[in-house]
Amino acid sequence: MSLKIAVLAKQVPDTRNVGKDAMKEDGTINRAALPAIFNPEDLNALEQALRLKDQFPGTTVTMLTMGPGRAAEIIREGLYRGADEGYLLTDRAFAGADTLATSYAIATAIRKIGPFDLIIGGRQAIDGDTAQVGPQVAEKLGLPQVTYAEEILNLDENARKVTIERHIDGGVETVEAPYPLVVTVNGSAAPCRPRNAKLVQKYKRALGVQEKAAITKDGGVLPYADLYETRPYLNLKELSAADVDADFSQCGLAGSPTKVKAVISISFQTKDSKRMTGSDNDVEGLVVELLSNHTIG
Amino acid sequence: MANFYTDNNELRFHLRNPLMERICFLKERGYADKDKFDYAPQDYEDALDSYDKILEVVGQIAADVIDANAESVDIEEAHCENGRVTYAKGTQENLDAMIKAGMNGVTMPRCYGGLNMPVTAYTMASELVSTADAGFDNVWSLQDCVETLYAFGNDEQRKKYIPRVCAGETMSMDLTEPDAGSDLQRVQLKATFDEANNCWRLNGVKRFITNGDADIHLVLARSEEGSNDGRGLSMFIYDKRDGGVDVRRIENKLGIHGSPTCELVYRNAKCELCGERRLGLIKYVMSLMNGARLGIGAQGIGLSQKAYDEALAYAKDRKQFGKAIIDMPPVYDLLATMKAKIDAGRSLLYQTARYVDIYKALDDIAMTRALTPEERKEQKTYSRLADAFTPLSKGMNSEYANQNTYDCIQVHGGSGFMMEYACQRLYRDARITSIYEGTTQLQVVAAIRYVTNGTYTNILRDLAAGDVIDEMKPLMARVSKMTDRLESVVNLTKENQDPEYHDLMARHLYEIAAVTVMAGLLVKDASSAPELFSSSARVYVNLAEAEVAKHASFVENFSVDQVADYRK
Numbered sequence: 001m002s003l004k005i006a007v008l009a010k011q012v013p014d015t016r017n018v019g020k021d022a023m024k025e026d027g028t029i030n031r032a033a034l035p036a037i038f039n040p041e042d043l044n045a046l047e048q049a050l051r052l053k054d055q056f057p058g059t060t061v062t063m064l065t066m067g068p069g070r071a072a073e074i075i076r077e078g079l080y081r082g083a084d085e086g087y088l089l090t091d092r093a094f095a096g097a098d099t100l101a102t103s104y105a106i107a108t109a110i111r112k113i114g115p116f117d118l119i120i121g122g123r124q125a126i127d128g129d130t131a132q133v134g135p136q137v138a139e140k141l142g143l144p145q146v147t148y149a150e151e152i153l154n155l156d157e158n159a160r161k162v163t164i165e166r167h168i169d170g171g172v173e174t175v176e177a178p179y180p181l182v183v184t185v186n187g188s189a190a191p192c193r194p195r196n197a198k199l200v201q202k203y204k205r206a207l208g209v210q211e212k213a214a215i216t217k218d219g220g221v222l223p224y225a226d227l228y229e230t231r232p233y234l235n236l237k238e239l240s241a242a243d244v245d246a247d248f249s250q251c252g253l254a255g256s257p258t259k260v261k262a263v264i265s266i267s268f269q270t271k272d273s274k275r276m277t278g279s280d281n282d283v284e285g286l287v288v289e290l291l292s293n294h295t296i297g
Numbered sequence: 298m299a300n301f302y303t304d305n306n307e308l309r310f311h312l313r314n315p316l317m318e319r320i321c322f323l324k325e326r327g328y329a330d331k332d333k334f335d336y337a338p339q340d341y342e343d344a345l346d347s348y349d350k351i352l353e354v355v356g357q358i359a360a361d362v363i364d365a366n367a368e369s370v371d372i373e374e375a376h377c378e379n380g381r382v383t384y385a386k387g388t389q390e391n392l393d394a395m396i397k398a399g400m401n402g403v404t405m406p407r408c409y410g411g412l413n414m415p416v417t418a419y420t421m422a423s424e425l426v427s428t429a430d431a432g433f434d435n436v437w438s439l440q441d442c443v444e445t446l447y448a449f450g451n452d453e454q455r456k457k458y459i460p461r462v463c464a465g466e467t468m469s470m471d472l473t474e475p476d477a478g479s480d481l482q483r484v485q486l487k488a489t490f491d492e493a494n495n496c497w498r499l500n501g502v503k504r505f506i507t508n509g510d511a512d513i514h515l516v517l518a519r520s521e522e523g524s525n526d527g528r529g530l531s532m533f534i535y536d537k538r539d540g541g542v543d544v545r546r547i548e549n550k551l552g553i554h555g556s557p558t559c560e561l562v563y564r565n566a567k568c569e570l571c572g573e574r575r576l577g578l579i580k581y582v583m584s585l586m587n588g589a590r591l592g593i594g595a596q597g598i599g600l601s602q603k604a605y606d607e608a609l610a611y612a613k614d615r616k617q618f619g620k621a622i623i624d625m626p627p628v629y630d631l632l633a634t635m636k637a638k639i640d641a642g643r644s645l646l647y648q649t650a651r652y653v654d655i656y657k658a659l660d661d662i663a664m665t666r667a668l669t670p671e672e673r674k675e676q677k678t679y680s681r682l683a684d685a686f687t688p689l690s691k692g693m694n695s696e697y698a699n700q701n702t703y704d705c706i707q708v709h710g711g712s713g714f715m716m717e718y719a720c721q722r723l724y725r726d727a728r729i730t731s732i733y734e735g736t737t738q739l740q741v742v743a744a745i746r747y748v749t750n751g752t753y754t755n756i757l758r759d760l761a762a763g764d765v766i767d768e769m770k771p772l773m774a775r776v777s778k779m780t781d782r783l784e785s786v787v788n789l790t791k792e793n794q795d796p797e798y799h800d801l802m803a804r805h806l807y808e809i810a811a812v813t814v815m816a817g818l819l820v821k822d823a824s825s826a827p828e829l830f831s832s833s834a835r836v837y838v839n840l841a842e843a844e845v846a847k848h849a850s851f852v853e854n855f856s857v858d859q860v861a862d863y864r865k
Contacts, residue, residue: 194358197351197399201336
């Protein structure tokens with residue numbers, strides 16, 4: 001019994017190590033000051049997928065990520081840990097996507113490269129913190145979903161059902177769900193295994209189309225170029241909007257109903273403190289104040 | 298995020314040593330595996346790049362997993378129940394992470410599932426693991442017993458055991474007994490041939506066996522009835538799957554709590570002879586010991602590095618008299634001295650590892666084809682250098698680990714004496730390094746003939762004759778003066794024939810040779826990478842010069858009739 005599993009992963013700026021240069025004057029992220037990393041909860045998701053692969057020989061784990069050319073790094077990281085293949089969904093048409101347009105692009109890609117028994121992603125990305133993409137992908141594909149998963153406890157191949165422990169507010173819930181299924185995994189789930197020495201050596205030269213182009217532009221030479229002929233797995237697959245038959249009006253900025261009105265850089269000053277009671281008056285006053293200074297709303 | 302490898306440029310420097318090109322070529326048999334295995338290197342640059350990336354993986358595990366578990370492992374310790382050992386929870390997590398990372402059977406050929414990495418790169422991994430938790434390093438790095446099984450076991454044994462080690466099964470070397478510690482010739486564990494079942498059987502007791510409940514054991518036992526010296530001892534492989542060996546107890550130790558030190562009882566345990574009878578101690582254990590001693594050098598450096606990191610961080614943070622204590626001369630003196638000992642010790646450790654790599658790779662090639670006369674000469678040269686340098690590296694780096702962890706507590710002041718800080722654990726863990734796998738005193742015994750026959754002096758003369766950058770020339774000149782002093786003191790002792798006098802002087806000669814060699818190597822490294830080592834080289838030469846003066850003065854002023862004052 002083998003499974004087909006897709007792992008959704010995102011390359012994000014490392015917002016856990018935010019220094020004073022993290023934001024530019026205009027309120028946008030200063031990507032140069034924040035290294036790009038594998039979204040932490042997506043690593044937890046990858047581990048759940050790899051555990052199923054350990055358990056069910058013949059299972060394939062496919063990485064799927066959306067981003068610019070350099071996001072191929074996410075696919076390599078997956079391969080280093082035991083994933084079998086990967087796709088980088090990349091196109092200028094995808095740029096500026098909010099969660100709706102992102103989930104549209106991912107769902108469209110999954111329809112193209114699938115079907116999968118399980119689609120597993122992290123609960124949320126540390127740059128947006130929305131936790132919307134996983135559930136939206138499930139909705140768009142018409143699949144059931146289990147969110148906030150802590151551990152995939154059991155998979156019954158005959159009944160085609162999985163048992164999952166989820167951590168929810170105030171407790172733990174064990175649920176059973178039929179697959180195909182979308183699962184989003186919490187950061188408190190088992191940490192991802194390390195990179196494997198043999199796989200690192202096998203895949204260290206794997207490159208996406210855009211990465212190769214960046215090396216060879218201006219006459220640069222691609223090191224060990226012949227290996228890309230003899231070892232096809234070193235050529236990481238890229239998918240454009242056209243490749244996945246996407247409707248351009250639903251992609252990127254065009255497909256994103258979210259409009260950013262303004263971005264304001266707010267520095268919280270701990271030195272000002274205010275004491276208030278839980279009375280309706282105080283709470284209302286606080287809400288009004290936070291709304292008016294744009295802390296919320 | 299911390300990474301013990303990528304954060305350590307001084308360590309990374311040693312991967313780029315010019316001798317690595319020859320080592321990789323030999324180890325990779327001219328890169329013959331490149332089309333047979335998808336993870337084999339294409340050429341030298343590709344090999345180095347792979348080692349660099351693999352060490353990055355280890356550096357990450359060391360920081361994120363092993364270091365994070367070190368305190369809980371120290372407190373929880375390993376347990377023994379019904380004859381079996383259970384590791385502390387953190388130890389098991391560490392082991393699982395290293396197995397998942399494929400870091401087992403690191404130096405073994407690919408055909409057995411290994412990574413075929415040189416000893417030098419493996420030793421670097423061992424240093425990184427030790428920086429995080431020296432006790433766990435024992436559990437993990439005992440995998441290098443497989444080198445001895447690979448070198449002396451038969452083809453069937455290689456095929457049976459090496460893939461299991463590469464898949465993560467653990468190893469132990471069962472040598473010492475209650476009455477046979479440093480003096481292994483006294484080993485009494487009995488090996489008898491069971492004619493009925495056509496196999497060997499082991500009966501008796503072993504003591505102080507590190508990781509004694511391992512999956513695969515190499516056991517030193519007396520196979521020759523009636524013999525009572527080293528020539529009656531053979532080496533055996535015991536497979537835990539066959540049963541017959543139980544752990545009677547785990548020792549309660551000062552340090553390295555995560556590493557279970559076991560008393561083993563063998564009851565008619567089935568085993569296989571490894572190699573030839575009677576060569577157990579004189580050939581195979583010597584091979585095991587040399588590998589282990591290189592490993593203890595790495596363990597010492599790892600502990601010293603951690604001690605330095607902890608002391609440095611504390612000294613920057615701690616304020617007294619209105620300023621950070623790192624700005625005070627007595628404190629920065631301690632720190633600079635620690636750093637210099639680490640840099641010098643590391644130069645010695647990896648120089649030793651490179652020598653080992655070359656002769657071992659040639660030994661291995663010699664198993665499949667005759668070596669050319671040039672290769673035979675090369676093999677002999679590097680084998681002798683490895684024999685000469687291993688006891689220097691083991692002895693000095695373990696003594697330095699003790700000194701550096703002591704100084705780490707000193708920098709912490711009163712807080713360092715409290716159990717809350719990591720420095721107390723480092724201090725306890727370091728203490729064993731100058732004892733096991735041969736005490737420092739036995740390292741002196743192993744090294745002394747290379748002191749008196751001029752091996753170190755010749756290396757030092759070669760170093761001095763080589764080119765160094767202008768900035769390092771005055772330092773190399775001082776190293777040459779130290780070499781002259783070494784030579785003259787050695788000649789002075791040769792005037793006397795009394796063996797006890799020689800044994801008493803040996804430690805002093807060893808110290809002079811060791812610090813001079815380390816000074817020479819560090820000055821050479823500082824010449825290649827002044828940005829990393831020039832200040833350490835200056836500090837170390839000051840220190841080494843003072844040490845040479847101290848020990849030389851001792852020997853020069855010692856007359857043979859004073860031996861009586863020392864003898865009890």
